[in-house]
Amino acid sequence: MNDVDRARLEAVALPSRKVAAREDIIREGEVPENVNLVLEGIACRYKVLPNGRRAIVAFLLPGDFCDLHVAILDHMDHTIGALTPCTIAEIPRTTIEDLTANWPRIARALWWATLVDEGILREWLVNMGQRPSDRKLAHLFCELQARLALVGLATENEFPLPLTQEELGDTLGLSTVHVNRVLQQMREDGLIRLQGRTVSIPDLARLKEFGEFNPNYLHRNNKHDGAHHSAAGALLPGLRRR
Amino acid sequence: MNDVDRARLEAVALPSRKVAAREDIIREGEVPENVNLVLEGIACRYKVLPNGRRAIVAFLLPGDFCDLHVAILDHMDHTIGALTPCTIAEIPRTTIEDLTANWPRIARALWWATLVDEGILREWLVNMGQRPSDRKLAHLFCELQARLALVGLATENEFPLPLTQEELGDTLGLSTVHVNRVLQQMREDGLIRLQGRTVSIPDLARLKEFGEFNPNYLHRNNKHDGAHHSAAGALLPGLRRR
DNA sequence: CGCCGCCTTGACCACCATCAAGTGGAGTGG
DNA sequence: CCACTCCACTTGATGGTGGTCAAGGCGGCG
DSSP states (O other): OOHHHHHHHHHTOEEEEEEOTTOEEEOTTOOOSEEEEEEESOEEEEEEOTTSOEEEEEEEOTTOBSOTHHHHSSSOSSEEEESSOEEEEEEEHHHHHHHHHHOHHHHHHHHHHHHHHHHHHHHHHHHHHHSOHHHHHHHHHHHHHHHHHHTTSOBTTEEEOOOOHHHHHHHHTOOHHHHHHHHHHHHHTTSOEEETTEEEOSOHHHHHHHHTOOGGGGOOOOTTSTTOSSTTGGGHHHHHTO | OOHHHHHHHHHTOOOOEEEOTTOEEEOTTOOOSEEEEEEESOEEEEEEOTTSOEEEEEEEOTTOBSOTHHHHSSSOSSEEEESSOEEEEEEEHHHHHHHHHHOHHHHHHHHHHHHHHHHHHHHHHHHHHHSOHHHHHHHHHHHHHHHHHHTTSOBTTEEEOOOOHHHHHHHHTOOHHHHHHHHHHHHHTTSOEEETTEEEOSOHHHHHHHHTOOGGGGOOOOTTSTTOSSTTGGGHHHHHTO
16 A cells, blocks of 8 residues: 555544444444444444343454455444544445456555454464463453554553453353453562553563463564555555645 | 456466364464365364353354454454365455456455355354244254255255254254254144254245244345345356366 | 343352363384 | 284373352442
8 A cells, every 4th residue: 555545545534423432333234335444542342242242343443444344245234332532534335346447556444444444353262262261351451552552542551541340251151250360360470560540561572471472473564555554554644634 | 246247256266175073164263375265065263262162153164164253353352163065166265366356246246255254153143042942942943954955955845954963052052962952842833853964954944933033134045146045155156066 | 110231249150161180092112 | 813012992080270159358430
């Protein structure tokens, strides 16, 4: 993706809109006319089970597309909700279809974005299935630190975590009570500290070791997006400027 | 994808090769020169953890691409291994790059395939995190029935399951012992029957109900692939003929 | 001030892992 | 044809991780 492509993509976005925390952005089954892109805030993909429990299957950070799916697939197979207040850019679905048909480099950049999403999902699946709860949390924190750092929202030893313990539980398949206890233990062990809504990490290497975190699945060296690290990440400055 | 596109894609495949059961097709970290496509047999994506346990994160059935990733991303972030003897078609990576750059409809069909994979991953994540082991198995069986039926390898009440209980455990994050006990219970309850390497389902609706299976995430109505249901599924007859 | 989310703590117990041993069938070689 | 081996499946006993239920603390906001 070069500057011309980037300009082309910026040009097609509709004015951004605000979404309050805990409000849905798109619901399962819908066939929305626009594709959504997170500019600010944290959103999540989730499904609700028959027993009422919510399963969070992805976090959407600034620069992430919510639903490129609907430009290609027919309907949403899950819901997207804002975890914090969010600013969302909308791009008409027809525009995406036009871009992918006529601008191969943009098509590749978008495809790249979905492949990275897929890599993250595979890693979450491993995390979910095979690790004890303390390592699950450690792994998740490492990923959040890495991904937030890519868009300038985290440092080597600190990142904002505007999630409740219940939301962490919905993400990792743990009960709220157990998340609470595990977090306390991790604090005692000096793996993390929690002050207000930010996590600080005394020793990132140690946390990575403990959480068996290997960032290769994030594919941070994106050759299709120049210096930037996510297809839309490249657009953030331009889109925010409006 | 129309007939011209399909012919174009068929034309670029190299002669197929055979892979023995339990042999790897591509390993984590590799940057292969060809993209692989399963023609016959069942393969899986997996990662190995520091403690030696294997996590299976996807099944690859006939018609599924193994590693479109490497045409776009840089390296494999997981390994692909054959679970049964497999026949694999190879397509040069450069050809994929050429196709995606110059044949938008093919590019979209491939992108579509990765989006469906992503949908399956999300559903696996839900399954993994939120359901008790018997429902996990039920859900997995329903998915296998549905996906195998799409390529003509399953009927409404029977499908081949050439997997060991250990492999099922690696997939669902359960111990072999526990998989065994749960399967027995499911047989007692009349949810499934196992004879040799095939599963038969007395009452598919009941199994779906029990496993909370909703096939919407498989996106079986693919408008980008004409009558067929997977990008490569459309190619299977042509490629097998060689 | 009072309410409502969110976090915290305790008691109890179930699901599922682990360890260990044993069964049975398929393939192999004497 | 019959040992022998190997691998998948099976069964039992035991214990820990993490779920559930219930109650209490605590800070923010109207």
